[in-house]
Amino acid sequence: MIIFGVFSINTTLANESQNNTGHDEHSHEHEKPTKEPAQDHDHADDKGNSPEMLSVEGDDHEEGVSLSAEKIKLARIKVEKVFPKKYQSTVYAPGEMKANGYKSYLVSPRTDSVVINRHASLGDHVKSGQKLVTLFSETMAQTQADFLIASSNWQRVKKLGSNNISEHTLVEAENIYKGVYGKLVAFGLTKLAIDKIAQQDSATFGQYVLIAEREGVVLQDDFMQGQRIDAGETIMLLADETDLWVEANVPPNKELNLALGSPAIIDLNGIKYQANVIQEAHTIDPITRTRTVRLSVTNTKHKLHSGMFVKVYFQFESKDEVIAVPEEALIRSSDGDWTVFIEDHTNEFKAVEVTRGRSFGEYREVFGIQPGTKVVTHGAFFVASEIAKGGFDPHNH
DSSP states (O other): OHHHHHHHHHHHHHHHHHHHHHHHHHHHHTOOOSSOOOOOTTSOOTTSOOGGGSOOOBTTBOSEEEOOHHHHHHTTOEEEEEOOBOOEEEEEEEEEEEOOGGGEEEEOOSSOEEEEEESOOTTOEEOTTOEEEEEEOHHHHHHHHHHHHHHHHHHHHHHHOTTTSOHHHHHHHHHHHHHHHHHHHHTTOOHHHHHTGGGOOGGGTTEEEEEOSSOEEEEEOOOOTTOEEOTTOOOEEEEOTTEEEEEEEEOTTOOOOOOTTOEEEEEETTEEEEEEEEEEOSSOOTTTOOEEEEEEEEOTTOOOOTTOEEEEEEEEEOSSOBOEEEGGGOEEOTTSOEEEEEEEETTEEEEEEOEEEEEETTEEEEESOOTTEEEEEEOHHHHHHHHHHHHOOTTOO
16 A cells, blocks of 8 residues: 555656646747837836836946826926036125225215204205305304405405505505315305395395215105204215115135125115125124125115115135036935936936035036036926836836
């Protein structure tokens, strides 16, 4: 019984071996090639992925994605060759618009006076020689009287001449006249106003008018009619707003190395203006603890006004030529490294790891790509998402 059982088992195993051998031979005869033929781009593969979303892998390719021309157009993907060149970097500082102190004029009486009437108001554009304010002064009344006496005496001795009066009397009369005339000029009267003193009646004696010494805008007029104004007190401020100052507050530890004439951009609510550095303070403001850098900006359209807060961007050109890409071209990889996408073949993109360098406004210096490389400068996020979708397969181990 035992021998029979062993024989039976071996016979069975032999039969199974023959069947398996025949099956293997049949399988080898119908085995498919290891390399799949190129599929039609209009059909998806058996995993449901569209060909343009598949990862491109091979000896000459790193992980990437192939996109159709239509998809590239819809996503507005922009590819540009990058070459070394000089870029401008920017340094930000808060700033405030100021009146140009070199083109401004303070209107103030030179003697204690009372305001009789105003001829210009805040915000008015005045021309040189235009009336600003009429004042009255007791000192002015006395000086005007002294001038009439001195002028009359000087005219009289001139007519007599040196043959009828002494040289001392002639010189004395002339000097007294010039002294009073100069006093009236010091009080702010023009030659025309002085010449009209003799025509004034008693009701207007002591009154005088201050005029605009230059063309500009009235930026300050803090006074009222009837108000008494002390000598030297400012009653109006005139400024030429076609050329304004910007005072930027720079942290004291910021090394800018600004030269006179260095360019800068003034940003007011998104509107940009060109400016130039004209002065740089070498002391620290005790209140703001900042260093003041003064710039000049042309304001031909009168959009800028004294007192406005603006953003100041100092511009510096790189000494050497560098390769830089737009900030939007840089994408973080899954491991946290910075990458850009390059087009190594037509409509095929792959990620290349780069190292970031200096900032040049909207551009960033990068290391890791060669000159002439075709980089995705717009639409990098879309390319990254397409690669992520193409590579996401829970069954792909």
